[in-house]
Amino acid sequence: MNLALFSLLLLTLQSAKGSDQEAGSYRTLQQNVLVVTPKVDSSAVQVPLQCGESYGDRKIVWRSKNGVVGEGNRINVTVEEMFGGNYSCHDDTGYLNHTLVLVQGSKNAILENSDSTDPIQCLSNNYSGHFQCSWKWSHGRKGDVLLVTVTRSSVEINCTVDPSGQSIACRDHTHCPYVEEVERITLTLHVKRGYRVDIYKKYFYISEIGKPDGISITKVGNTYKWEYPETWSVPHSYFPLTFEVKMIHLKHNCDCKSKVCISKNIQTTDRHWPVREKFLFCIRAQDALCNSSWSDWSQAEPYKKKSHCDRRSYNSFVCNTKSCCPVGHELCFSAESYNA
Incomplete structure (x- = not known):
């Protein structure tokens, strides 16, 4: 009997664990931003929200674009499929805090991608440690850069995001061009569109992304x-x-x-x-x-075309380009029309 009860309890625990894994998980990406990762797009995930440690004794109301979603300092919201939301908490005095809940899709779709090219392209015109990376939005899916982290050997590399949101400029201050690179640079890009977030990763050596400038x-x-x-x-x-x-x-x-x-x-x-x-x-x-x-x-080119003007009369010229026609002259003929 005891063995049967133990087996039933074990089966119940395994089922609960399986349901939790099937439902998915969530994590804090940065302050006020949570990312939900469902196991399947149709699953529902319970996400706990907290207004703030210091607001425990206040009468708090949570709101989203759909209206009031809960009361109290701590609430749970249900995130279904790809529907996240921006949840804000308020008391009698007004706004207190908010949490943006984003959902990570099972397949990236915000950046332009193809079988032959990587969605993120990185280039460097020398080996000084400077490099640039860029990307394009998919057709009809313009997004926003949420977070970019670039590291090598767990050391953060300084980068600046272009105002267009489609490129970054970086410099690896630890890079020595005269020593063989041991570890690759890791670039992690979080982009969002609505309440969807896509996460892209790229790994590379600076020696792999070299592209000289044009030749003079x-x-x-x-x-x-x-x-x-x-x-x-x-x-x-x-x-x-x-x-x-x-x-x-x-x-x-x-x-x-x-x-x-x-x-x-x-x-x-x-x-x-x-x-x-x-x-x-x-x-x-x-x-x-x-x-x-x-x-x-x-x-x-082996030669440059030169414009020429042949005097036809005292007050007009034969021209083969508009640039050689004197200003104010009404009579200016092309060489072809004159010879004809």
């Missing part, structure tokens, strides 16, 4: 020359770059990948290239020692 090209005689970006880390012998050069037919642009528009496409460590007539010169750079991002394309 100069044309000296019949040769293109270029240097490392001014923002790139020095010495260049320790932080070498490799360059990709493409010669593109002038009617196309540097993004063209077809064999029809590309005359030559090679990678080189040289910093000069011969000019070719009727071809667009395109160049970009990448860290030679890391498989990180290429810089954006920079380009140069």
Whole structure:
């Protein structure tokens, strides 16, 4: 008999534990903000709210957008599915405190995401410890940044959120560019839309997110020359770059990948290239020692079109561009119309 009672008690405890796990849980994210994590989207979670330790002897009323939801310093509210709320407590004198209750969905949906790209993109134009991370809102789901934490080895990294709410700028003061990174940076982003909160995480080394700035090209005689970006880390012998050069037919642009528009496409460590007539010169750079991002394309044309003006008569000119027409002259013809 005792064994049967013990088995029944054990079964009851296991069932209660299972129900609690099925219902979900909640945690304090920051002051006045609770996050509920239901096990399934349709579950209901009981969440306790407290107005404040010092308000225990007052007559307190709790309100939400739906009206009065309870009385007393401590109450429980039921959070169902994805419906959170902003609950405020009041006494006879007015507002005292509030708690924002958010619900974490089973699948993130606020930021734009795809199978080929991470929702958070991080880049650094050198190895000084500065880096930027950005994201985009999903179509029709503009949200707000609730909390961003960036750490390495449990040490917090200072970051500033852009006013747009779609990027941060950070600097890891402990980063040494001449020493191999041992631990990755951890970025945790909490974004909310209504009473829904999504949590995104990203882990990376600064060496993995390097992207040089664009290349500055100069044309000296019949040769293109270029240097490392001014923002790139020095010495260049320790932080070498490799360059990709493409010669593109002038009617196309540097993004063209077809064999029809590309005359030559090679990678080189040289910093000069011969000019070719009727071809667009395109160049970009990448860290030679890391498989990180290429810089954006920079380009140069073999020659620049020059405007010219041929005197036709005493008070008019033949022009091939509007810029060469004298101010106040009513008669200004294009070279094509004049020759015709």
